[in-house]
Amino acid sequence: MAVKNSEQQWSLVIEPGKAGKNYWKDIWRYRELFYILSWRDIKVRYKQTVIGAAWSIIRPVLTTIIFTIVFSKVANMNNPGNAPYALMVFAGMLPWQFFSNALSESSNSLIGNANLITKVYFPRMIIPASSVITSLVDFAISFGILLCMFAWYRYIPSWHILFLPLFIILAFLCAIGIGLYLTAVNVKYRDFRYIIPFIVQFGLYISPVGFSSSVVPEKYRLLYSLNPMAGVIDGFRWCLLGDAINIQSFALSVTITFIFVFIGIYYFRKMEKSFADNI
Amino acid sequence: MSSVIEVNNLSKSFILSHEGKEAYTALRDVISNRAKKIFSFPGWMKPSEKKSKELFWALKDVNFTIEEGNRIGIIGRNGAGKSTLLKILSRITDITSGSIKIKGRVASLLEVGTGFHPELTGRENIFLNGAILGMSRREIRSQFDAIVDFAEVERFLDTPVKRYSSGMYVRLAFAVAAHLEPEILVVDEVLAVGDAQFQKKCLGKMEDVSNNDGRTVLFVSHNMGVIQQLCNQTLLLKAGRVEGFDKTKVIIDQYISGMQQYDEAYVVNERNAAAKPNHFNRIALTNKANTITSDFNFEENMILDFTFSITNPSNTLQIGIGLNDKYQSRVFTILKPVSFFKNDGTNFHGRLMLPAGLIAPNDYSFAFAIWEKNGRVHDYIDNICSCRIHDTGTDLALYEGSDNGSIIIQPSWLEQ
Numbered sequence: 001m002a003v004k005n006s007e008q009q010w011s012l013v014i015e016p017g018k019a020g021k022n023y024w025k026d027i028w029r030y031r032e033l034f035y036i037l038s039w040r041d042i043k044v045r046y047k048q049t050v051i052g053a054a055w056s057i058i059r060p061v062l063t064t065i066i067f068t069i070v071f072s073k074v075a076n077m078n079n080p081g082n083a084p085y086a087l088m089v090f091a092g093m094l095p096w097q098f099f100s101n102a103l104s105e106s107s108n109s110l111i112g113n114a115n116l117i118t119k120v121y122f123p124r125m126i127i128p129a130s131s132v133i134t135s136l137v138d139f140a141i142s143f144g145i146l147l148c149m150f151a152w153y154r155y156i157p158s159w160h161i162l163f164l165p166l167f168i169i170l171a172f173l174c175a176i177g178i179g180l181y182l183t184a185v186n187v188k189y190r191d192f193r194y195i196i197p198f199i200v201q202f203g204l205y206i207s208p209v210g211f212s213s214s215v216v217p218e219k220y221r222l223l224y225s226l227n228p229m230a231g232v233i234d235g236f237r238w239c240l241l242g243d244a245i246n247i248q249s250f251a252l253s254v255t256i257t258f259i260f261v262f263i264g265i266y267y268f269r270k271m272e273k274s275f276a277d278n279i
Numbered sequence: 280m281s282s283v284i285e286v287n288n289l290s291k292s293f294i295l296s297h298e299g300k301e302a303y304t305a306l307r308d309v310i311s312n313r314a315k316k317i318f319s320f321p322g323w324m325k326p327s328e329k330k331s332k333e334l335f336w337a338l339k340d341v342n343f344t345i346e347e348g349n350r351i352g353i354i355g356r357n358g359a360g361k362s363t364l365l366k367i368l369s370r371i372t373d374i375t376s377g378s379i380k381i382k383g384r385v386a387s388l389l390e391v392g393t394g395f396h397p398e399l400t401g402r403e404n405i406f407l408n409g410a411i412l413g414m415s416r417r418e419i420r421s422q423f424d425a426i427v428d429f430a431e432v433e434r435f436l437d438t439p440v441k442r443y444s445s446g447m448y449v450r451l452a453f454a455v456a457a458h459l460e461p462e463i464l465v466v467d468e469v470l471a472v473g474d475a476q477f478q479k480k481c482l483g484k485m486e487d488v489s490n491n492d493g494r495t496v497l498f499v500s501h502n503m504g505v506i507q508q509l510c511n512q513t514l515l516l517k518a519g520r521v522e523g524f525d526k527t528k529v530i531i532d533q534y535i536s537g538m539q540q541y542d543e544a545y546v547v548n549e550r551n552a553a554a555k556p557n558h559f560n561r562i563a564l565t566n567k568a569n570t571i572t573s574d575f576n577f578e579e580n581m582i583l584d585f586t587f588s589i590t591n592p593s594n595t596l597q598i599g600i601g602l603n604d605k606y607q608s609r610v611f612t613i614l615k616p617v618s619f620f621k622n623d624g625t626n627f628h629g630r631l632m633l634p635a636g637l638i639a640p641n642d643y644s645f646a647f648a649i650w651e652k653n654g655r656v657h658d659y660i661d662n663i664c665s666c667r668i669h670d671t672g673t674d675l676a677l678y679e680g681s682d683n684g685s686i687i688i689q690p691s692w693l694e695q
Contacts, residue, residue, distance in 0.1 A: 010285075010382055011382050013379070036407055036416075040396060116411065119390045120369070121369050191307055274373070
């Protein structure tokens with residue numbers, strides 16, 4: 001019977017290990033699902049908790065206040081740039097908050113959507129990706145706070161701010177690269193999720209959020225830039241506050257980000273086939 | 280007619296590991312195992328400590344070809360590989376070897392209301408569910424009125440579905456699925472829910488889809504009556520292999536005659552136990568002497584002895600036990616809340632005696648379920664503890680072979 005049909009007629013051929021042949025085409029084909037899942041996450045998030053929106057204002061503001069007091073008053077650090085210390089902290093807090101939210105949301109996203117994964121086919125990458133989009137909404141709210149702070153301090157950002165979208169994309173790539181990797185690990189080892197808050201907490205202190213990365217001694221600068229978020233935060237400060245940026249270490253951070261994206265996608269794709277069996 | 284699905288030597292295996300009772304791999308175990316390996320010489324390890332892993336073939340060398348416009352039933356006992364086959368055809372899990380060729384778009388309906396979010400309204404869920412099932416927004420919009428009409432929920436469109444009755448919920452979910460327009464529709468036993476009238480409507484819709492539009496339907500069910508009504512061809516699976524593929528009537532006869540007694544208890548397999556937090560461990564049908572058997576006399580009591588584990592407790596959990604006749608039609612159902620049963624922590628035990636002299640001589644099997652009152656089914660096993668009740672001298676004994684119903688009652692005759 002197989003002779004009757006020439007190979008070209010089949011619209012889909014399933015063979016072992018070749019599930020991902022049309023992967024990127026499939027992602028494009030399922031883009032509507034991606035929109036609608038992002039929309040669902042956003043809608044549910046702000047519907048379920050009345051303080052959902054308030055929370056995304058309270059958290060960065062309180063953290064900024066505490067960081068400003070601890071680093072500037074208690075530890076007596078100063079800002080080498082010309083912006084007020086609180087503004088510098090907030091400009092760093094903005095991408096960091098986005099990154100840490102995106103990371104925790106995406107790493108739990110597959111487990112949270114287990115019912116979808118075991119019942120319908122679609123490229124699994126859509127789920128962590130759409131949960132990162134949710135964090136973008138929180139980011140937008142925080143950005144509104146930043147504008148208020150600009151007004152409060154009567155600070156006018158320079159033309160550098162036009163480059164901000166590029167740095168948002170960089171933060172997005174950084175979050176999704178590491179997020180995809182953690183998501184896949186999280187499905188495989190279910191107790192891994194206890195480690196994620198620790199990673200996020202740890203990351204907050206090794207990233208230049210509460211202080212400027214220029215306080216890091218020159219000889220450790222390159223080592224320090226191995227943290228991809230260091231580059232993103234420096235970039236944000238350059239855009240918003242016109243702080244100086246070390247091109248060499250920034251380039252290194254960007255390279256590391258792309259390596260993370262590559263590893264994240266590779267590992268996720270590798271694990272993806274067994275998600276439905278493992279979850 | 281041309282073929283739309285061609286399955287060649289399809290096999291799918293799972294690795295069952297007998298290491299522990301964990302439902303998933305935990306990083307701490309991996310780390311401690313690695314550490315153990317480093318700090319111990321290979322010779323020290325006792326054979327019993329070695330990981331025992333076993334290959335389990337859910338499907339083995341399956342071959343069949345499906346022609347366009349057919350309605351194919353897929354039947355078989357629990358663990359025959361029906362669900363695995365559906366999951367493979369819907370591309371949810373990868374295959375181990377062989378190949379499948381498919382022509383056209385496949386939409387699979389393995390569960391009613393996949394992705395429904397309780398907080399969202401009916402209208403929002405139609406769009407969400409439609410997108411999950413692979414419809415574009417334009418398609419959903421053009422079908423929207425038809426979907427709402429079919430589901431009969433116009434008045435509640437802007438109410439969150441968490442306030443829906445379970446009937447409304449199922450109707451809405453099925454309505455979305457019924458308006459999918461794929462070339463191939465794969466349906467799991469979703470029709471088991473909803474009221475009779477709605478079930479009829481769904482069956483009609485499925486028949487329409489294949490008769491009028493020439494689409495192909497694959498349908499898994501335990502209900503022989505529905506299969507007989509809906510499907511023109513049927514595939515019988517047994518232990519992961521194709522046992523028969525022919526006209527529905529032929530296959531159902533083959534299946535029923537093969538469904539002879541199995542004098543053994545149902546014991547959960549590790550895969551299922553691992554996947555389900557609440558599940559039955561063992562179900563046995565015994566006589567009064569506690570011997571597992573499948574042959575009973577009409578005047579004999581049947582005893583069901585079962586244990587189940589609840590690791591995800593909830594106070595709305597229910598146990599249901601049903602008796603099915605040989606056509607898989609329900610004779611009766613018994614319901615009890617889980618709290619009714621004796622337990623030692625997570626393990627519960629139940630023992631139930633059915634009255635003698637009531638169930639008419641014939642072939643039967645049992646179905647067991649654990650579910651939550653609001654609808655979620657945790658475990659469902661049917662076609663187990665099949666048994667034959669032998670006629671030992673009822674008034675109907677002379678007419679063995681003719682269908683005289685499933686129960687014999689002793690009515691009171693008035694004014695004789």
